[in-house]
Structure formats: structure tokens, C-alpha cells
Amino acid sequence: MASVEEKLGTLNFKNDHQSHIAIPDPKICLTQCKDKPCTKVCPAKVYDWVESQKKIVIGYENCIECGAARMICPFNNIKWEPPRGGFGVSYKYG
């Protein structure tokens, strides 16, 4: 069974040095958000809860830019905008 990492390995990315995704208030993830739907709904597993750091770590380099993150956070705590021009994923088939 192919993992999501293997799936993402089929893609071309041109990564910007700055992230196009932000979590404005990391405290909310720790204290209020139990389910953390972002860690499950994101098709590229960009959002990962790291227990040792007690926060969501954002792997923006893997973002396939579907935009689901814009609406899945129950606390509206994900700020997602498209990467700057020319950066991000480039599909070959689409």
C-alpha cells in the first residue's frame, strides 16, 4: 500500500523560502481543538501534530494547493493563500 509520502513523491514542487500557510494562534490548537481535522482532511498531510512540541507543524513544501485548509479549521485558525507567482506545485497531468 502506497503511503501519502510516496504519492507526493510523484510531484514537482518549486518551493518558496517563505510559507504561504500560517497558524495565527497556535494556542488554540493546544487548548481548544480536540479533533484537529486539519491533520486528517489535508490530502498532502501538510499539518502534523507534533506531541513533543505541542503544536501543529506545517509542511508547506508538500502543499498541493487544493485549498481545503481554508475551511476545515473549526476555529478559523489556518491562514492559507496561494503561493507567490511561479512557486508551489506544478502538475504534469492534472
Next chain:
Amino acid sequence: MAEEKFDAIIVGAGPAGVSAAIVLAKAGINAVVLERGEYPGAKNVQGGILYTKMLDEIIPEFWKGTDPAPLERYITEQKIMLLSKDSAIHIGYKSDKWKGEPHNCYSIVRVHFDRWYAKKAESLGAQIYTGVTVRSLIKQNGKICGVKTSEGDELLADVVIACDGVNSILAQSAGLIDEWRPEEVALAVKETLELEKEKIEERFCLDGNEGTTFEMFGKITEGMLGYGFLYTNKETLSLGVGCKVSHFQKTGITPYDLLENMKQHPILKPLIRGTKTVEYSGHLIPEGGYNSMPPLYADGFLVAGDAAQMVNPSHREGSNLAMTAGKLAAETVVEAKNKGDFSSRALSSYQKKLRQSFIMPDLFDHKDLEEEIESRPELLTDLPEIVSQAAYEYFNVDGRSKREVQSAILKRVFRHRAVRNLIKSELTFKNVMGLFKGAVKGAFKFKSLAKGN
């Protein structure tokens, strides 16, 4: 390119944007398309089935000539499968009629198609800048008069056409929409699977360049509202599944596991045997339809395609709606240019044009479909299994008389809690009255039709 002034700025080089660009270029309007991808199509994903009619109206006979569109296969067979955990019920239609030109629809590799379509537009005189992300609109006295890019450049125009897709930053910037709700969009993931041409043709019983499509309902979506699909391309298969974002949110099922489980389904497994995954992709599909559409025009502003929720998911149509909408938006701009009036009043004829086309009637007629299904969760959870079990018993010979078998099937179906719930939910006063009203209306209609003849 700071402070350049155009007649029109089109944001997004997808089907809506490029269609608009072609119409404007033909009319000699000074327009530019801004695309955030490295090349047109870089950010785009489609199943993808492309319907012929709407593109034919923009590029006549696009499938032939010296520079034909990069089409994969013309579709001659469409199948629907209802899957339970280990079985499938097939319904399908195959026709020789679809062998003749113009074909009804084609499978496409979306990126190849978008690159061709954009080049075609350029050859007709359109200007397309790639690698440009638009961040916001420039407004003056309430009128939209340009865009600002992520690099801070400002481009001015009499009108901006937002064809920037499902994550429409522009429709938001114009104040026409808030964020979509998770109920209004579906999330689809897909894999492009490589397989030799001959094997595809043999496996799917295809003659030459014929193609087939599968839409798959039932077990594979784990009770979520959505469906899987399998389309044949020339040397690849497109296999994907999409469900409502709100359902992913609720169930906590990850999209890639859903896709991976689908690939392991005993009915599907042999169809994709020996393939190699050459690409994984994911995209949102606006499925709110008519009820979720934003206002389609403002002073100096028009919205088309996914940005305006122009998708008919029950018929897997979207790119064709986008093309027609892009064309109609451009025609509206041409009229506005001739009048020298880009106010919302002048641009409102866009909405009229959409109403006269197939777009608004189709979206209107399907506006409550998803809600209706969602209000009957049994359709997604229990029904595929019940129907499949009934089919199994019907076709299985086990020594009982047919009479016995049939009555056992009926008994089990109608005694099932889910079926009872479904029947109960249909037997409301409102539905009975609706049926009665419909019958009376129908009778009158029939009478007046008869008179007319």
C-alpha cells in the same frame, strides 16, 4: 509592468479564463490573462472528461486540423457501478453513435489540454502572463479598476474577469463571497496510472481510440456523499474519488487512505493491475451549485467558472460550464466596451446570458439534489449493501424454488430498518400533496399541449 492599463484583465488561465481571452482577442479588445502557475494548467486538476459542444462553439472542430487539441480517447461507453464491500452492480450504456464526429466527449489529461488551449489563445492574439499570483483587487470609488500581484505590481483595467478557480481570492476581495463552507465544496484526490495502450484497449474492450468511463458509488466512499471515477486515457488511467469536505471533516477519514482502499477493492483491483502511479493530485470541486453562487457581476467585475460555483457534479460537468461562462463574460465585456460603460448595470447582461444558456437552468434544477441525498443517509450507508445482497440471492442457485427466493428477498429488503426509514421519510404530508399537485399540473400541461397540436 507597473501601472499598465488594459481594457480587461482575466485572472486564471483555465477553461473559463482562456475562453474569455479568445473571445476578447477575436474582438480586438486589449486584454491580458494572469496565471499563477509556471505554465497554464500547472495548478489544475480534472477527472477529466471534456464535453465537445461548448469548446466547439469557441474553437470550431478543435479535434482536427493542423493543431488539434491533445485529446485522449473519445468516450463511447459510460458505466455506473454500485459497489458493496465485495460486489458490484453495473449499469452502462455503450453506443456506436458516439463513434462518429463530433464525439460527445473525450477523456483529457488536463495539463496537456490547458497548455494547448492557452497556446491556441495566444495564436489568436491573446496575451497570457504566467507565474503571476494576484493577491487583491484595486478599487476606486467602489468600482473595481485593476489587480495587485503578490510582487506588488499594479495592473489597471476597465474590467476584471475573475476565473481564478474554486479558491477565488478575487471574488472574496470583491466582497462577493465569504469563505466557502465545508458543505459547499468536495475534495477529490486522484492518481494517474500508467498502462500500455494495448492493455488498456484489451482490458476495457475498446476499439482503437475509444474510451470508457466508470462512476462508482457505494462502499468506496464509506458513507460519505461522493463518488469514485475511473477514466481511460491513451496510455494512462485516471482513478480518483471525491467527497464533501464536511464529510471528511466529520468522519476523520483521510483522502489518501480512501483512495488507497478503493484501489484494493476486489472489483477494481484487476482493472488497475500492473499499473504504475505517475502522479498523485488533489483539488477542491465547488458543489454548492445554484444555492452557493455569488453575485456574478459588480462595477468593473465579472466572475466565471469554478470561482462562481459553476459545476454540475451529478453530471460531472464543470469545464464545459466554465468555457461557456467565460465566453459569455467576454461577450458582455465587448458590449460594455462598445457602450463605454463598465458599471454593474451594463455588466448585468452577463447574468441574463447565463440564464438563456444551459448553465443556469442546469444549476437551478440540481440545486437541492445533494441536500436531498444527505437527508437520507441510508442511501449512502445501507442501501448499496442491501441491493447487492438482493442481487446475489437473485442470481445464486441454491436449490430453493425461485418463488421462495424472491419472497425471501422482498421480505428482507422491506423489513430492513434502513428501507423502512427511507419509506417513512417519503410518506410525509408534503410529499403526498406534492405528488397530487404534480399530477394535476401534469394533466393541465398535457391538455394544453394537446390543444396546441
